[in-house]
Amino acid sequence: MSRVIPYHEALREALALCLEHDPRVYLMGLGVPDPKGLFGSTTGLVDRFGPERVRDMPASENAMTGVALGSALAGMRPVLSHQRVDFALLAMEQMVNQVAKWHYMFGGQRPVPILIRMIVGRGWGQGAQHSQSLLSWFAHVPGLTVIAPATPHDAKALTLAAIESDDPVISFEHRWCFNVKGEVPEGIVRAPLGEAHVVREGADVTIVASSYMVLEAMRAAEQLAEDGVDAEVIDLRTVAPLDRVTLARSVRKTGHLVAADIGWTSFGVGAEVVSAVVEDAFDALRSAPRRVASPDVPSPSTPALSAGFWPRARAIVDAARAQLGRAPLPAEGPPPFPLDVPDPTFTGPF
Amino acid sequence: MMRLRAVEERIAARYPEQEMRCPTHLCVGQEAAPVGVCAALRPDDYALSHHRSHGHYLAKGGDLDRMIAEMYGRETGCSRGKGGSMHLVDLSVGFLGAVPIVASTVPIAVGAAFGARMRGEDRVAVVFLGDAAVEEGVVHESLAFASLERLPVLFVCENNLYSVQTGLEARQPSGRAIHELGAAHALSHAQLHGEDVFAIHAWAEEAVAQARAGEGPSFLEVLTYRYLEHVGPYEDVELGYRTREEVDAWRARDPIAHATRALADEVGPETIDGWMRAHAEALDAAFERAIAAPYPEPEALFEGVFRGTSTRLGEGT
Numbered sequence: 001m002s003r004v005i006p007y008h009e010a011l012r013e014a015l016a017l018c019l020e021h022d023p024r025v026y027l028m029g030l031g032v033p034d035p036k037g038l039f040g041s042t043t044g045l046v047d048r049f050g051p052e053r054v055r056d057m058p059a060s061e062n063a064m065t066g067v068a069l070g071s072a073l074a075g076m077r078p079v080l081s082h083q084r085v086d087f088a089l090l091a092m093e094q095m096v097n098q099v100a101k102w103h104y105m106f107g108g109q110r111p112v113p114i115l116i117r118m119i120v121g122r123g124w125g126q127g128a129q130h131s132q133s134l135l136s137w138f139a140h141v142p143g144l145t146v147i148a149p150a151t152p153h154d155a156k157a158l159t160l161a162a163i164e165s166d167d168p169v170i171s172f173e174h175r176w177c178f179n180v181k182g183e184v185p186e187g188i189v190r191a192p193l194g195e196a197h198v199v200r201e202g203a204d205v206t207i208v209a210s211s212y213m214v215l216e217a218m219r220a221a222e223q224l225a226e227d228g229v230d231a232e233v234i235d236l237r238t239v240a241p242l243d244r245v246t247l248a249r250s251v252r253k254t255g256h257l258v259a260a261d262i263g264w265t266s267f268g269v270g271a272e273v274v275s276a277v278v279e280d281a282f283d284a285l286r287s288a289p290r291r292v293a294s295p296d297v298p299s300p301s302t303p304a305l306s307a308g309f310w311p312r313a314r315a316i317v318d319a320a321r322a323q324l325g326r327a328p329l330p331a332e333g334p335p336p337f338p339l340d341v342p343d344p345t346f347t348g349p350f
Numbered sequence: 351m352m353r354l355r356a357v358e359e360r361i362a363a364r365y366p367e368q369e370m371r372c373p374t375h376l377c378v379g380q381e382a383a384p385v386g387v388c389a390a391l392r393p394d395d396y397a398l399s400h401h402r403s404h405g406h407y408l409a410k411g412g413d414l415d416r417m418i419a420e421m422y423g424r425e426t427g428c429s430r431g432k433g434g435s436m437h438l439v440d441l442s443v444g445f446l447g448a449v450p451i452v453a454s455t456v457p458i459a460v461g462a463a464f465g466a467r468m469r470g471e472d473r474v475a476v477v478f479l480g481d482a483a484v485e486e487g488v489v490h491e492s493l494a495f496a497s498l499e500r501l502p503v504l505f506v507c508e509n510n511l512y513s514v515q516t517g518l519e520a521r522q523p524s525g526r527a528i529h530e531l532g533a534a535h536a537l538s539h540a541q542l543h544g545e546d547v548f549a550i551h552a553w554a555e556e557a558v559a560q561a562r563a564g565e566g567p568s569f570l571e572v573l574t575y576r577y578l579e580h581v582g583p584y585e586d587v588e589l590g591y592r593t594r595e596e597v598d599a600w601r602a603r604d605p606i607a608h609a610t611r612a613l614a615d616e617v618g619p620e621t622i623d624g625w626m627r628a629h630a631e632a633l634d635a636a637f638e639r640a641i642a643a644p645y646p647e648p649e650a651l652f653e654g655v656f657r658g659t660s661t662r663l664g665e666g667t
Binding site for chain 1: 427447460466653659667
């Protein structure tokens with residue numbers, strides 16, 4: 001039987017296994033060896049593997065991305081971490097121009113095995129520069145594999161597969177997933193890169209989600225089931241390259257599509273999911289696909305505006321009901337706990 | 351140096367034929383730094399470069415045929431035609447690559463040295479950069495990290511005074527020589543004239559020995575000059591951003607003339623003429639082979655975006 005452990009421990013297990021089994025793997029990032037260890041995902045690893053392999057780094061994101069690339073060309077397998085996606089933007093040049101293209105533009109001569117971890121913030125007043133979900137930016141660039149593990153199992157299995165990949169991988173880890181618990185096998189466990197996962201089978205509507213929105217999609221599916229709507233939930237797991245086959249297959253079964261995304265609505269992952277399905281399975285669609293994502297405004301800090309910015313399960317339920325021609329559910333009363341935290345046990349600071 | 355000069359002049363001569371369909375930045379006049387530095391390196395040492403990279407590639411031992419074929423967009427090119435003049439690579443001699451985004455290979459070279467050290471190898475990495483590169487923040491981040499870790503890296507800044515057509519005086523403060531930035535990051539540093547390949551080589555020998563001994567990185571500024579335009583085969587004095595007098599003054603300090611004078615007593619003018627003839631003949635053959643080589647098949651467009659493989663934990667080297 002699998003143990004039940006939180007997401008951050010699952011990440012740590014994957015990293016520890018890779019460090020243990022492959023001397024070429026090393027971890028680098030601001031705070032990686034510090035006592036908090038990136039929200040628990042690297043705590044204690046420095047004691048076990050030493051500061052050479054579990055490294056802190058200067059606040060030089062662009063250079064350190066180049067250093068990771070250069071070391072990969074020299075035969076290492078670096079794992080570079082950012083405590084927030086937003087800091088990775090300082091390294092866009094190296095990620096987009098160099099890391100993503102190196103294999104192609106030099107005629108495929110050398111693998112570029114790099115994992116770049118980025119943590120997405122949300123809620124608790126993270127504000128405009130600490131909460132961005134920029135999956136679609138990276139997904140747009142050929143040469144980057146973009147993963148977004150939603151569950152503890154996938155946090156371990158996708159991270160391990162990403163470190164083993166001979167291609168560069170960008171991993172989006174959502175802060176609201178970090179304390180979520182789930183079954184995770186011990187030892188080496190892999191999930192395939194590039195394949196979406198049907199996490200709940202259903203016949204009436206397809207809900208496609210990634211990262212934290214998978215958890216909201218599952219809640220939405222439960223609520224829909226109470227009214228007799230049988231939703232199929234697909235976790236993209238890998239956002240790019242997109243597994244269009246699984247999406248089209250599901251919509252051919254259900255005829256309806258809701259795309260739920262942790263990012264902004266316009267030009268987002270949801271837009272790509274809808275486009276792919278329209279191109280591949282237009283004849284199967286029985287209603288216009290819908291997107292559930294944040295409105296196109298920067299993330300506000302005040303809890304008073306959180307509900308209007310971060311969509312939750314109810315927004316997915318409403319979108320699915322509308323597609324099926326069902327009347328909207330009655331307006332919700334006040335939420336049982338503040339909407340700027342993942343659950344009532346959370347008391348900050350983050 | 352004579353070989354680099356011959357290659358670059360031949361490229362310039364044939365570029366107007368419109369068969370080399372990629373931007374081409376020639377290093378005529380700048381040959382001393384690549385040759386002087388690379389002669390101090392082992393084949394398994396790493397080198398990286400920027401858009402003006404032909405000299406660095408060849409001086410590190412890169413394959414001439416494959417370089418010319420790359421410029422002609424052929425399948426036999428060193429990057430299978432996917433890169434062109436600005437993306438040269440020859441892994442067999444440690445030339446890890448060149449890219450046109452100014453300064454971007456500087457951290458990558460630092461990373462190559464870092465990786466080599468983590469693997470217990472005594473390789474040195476050299477990165478060639480232009481004077482404009484030091485205006486990019488990533489260079490300072492890279493110098494700081496290389497210094498912090500005492501990494502075996504040589505930073506070789508070829509200061510040819512111009513970033514495209516913008517002069518140094520519009521880009522950098524007067525009274526601060528570029529090599530002094532090395533001092534700010536606690537690196538060994540020096541400034542040499544690009545006329546003198548022997549002095550550059552002597553510096554490189556010492557810097558390489560220091561790097562291999564674990565005594566850290568070095569920074570060299572070479573005062574040099576491109577005789578031809580920023581990109582393309584022609585002179586460009588008529589643009590007015592630099593004067594004929596300035597070009598002539600630098601041509602009077604030509605690195606090849608300097609080396610030839612220094613070697614005249616040793617080898618004699620006939621031998622030097624013989625070298626030039628041999629280079630020219632080898633060049634003819636390289637261009638013929640490149641032009642005769644096939645273009646990549648259309649399917650190659652989709653090949654190599656992803657490697658599509660994985661290396662299981664603990665496998666491989």
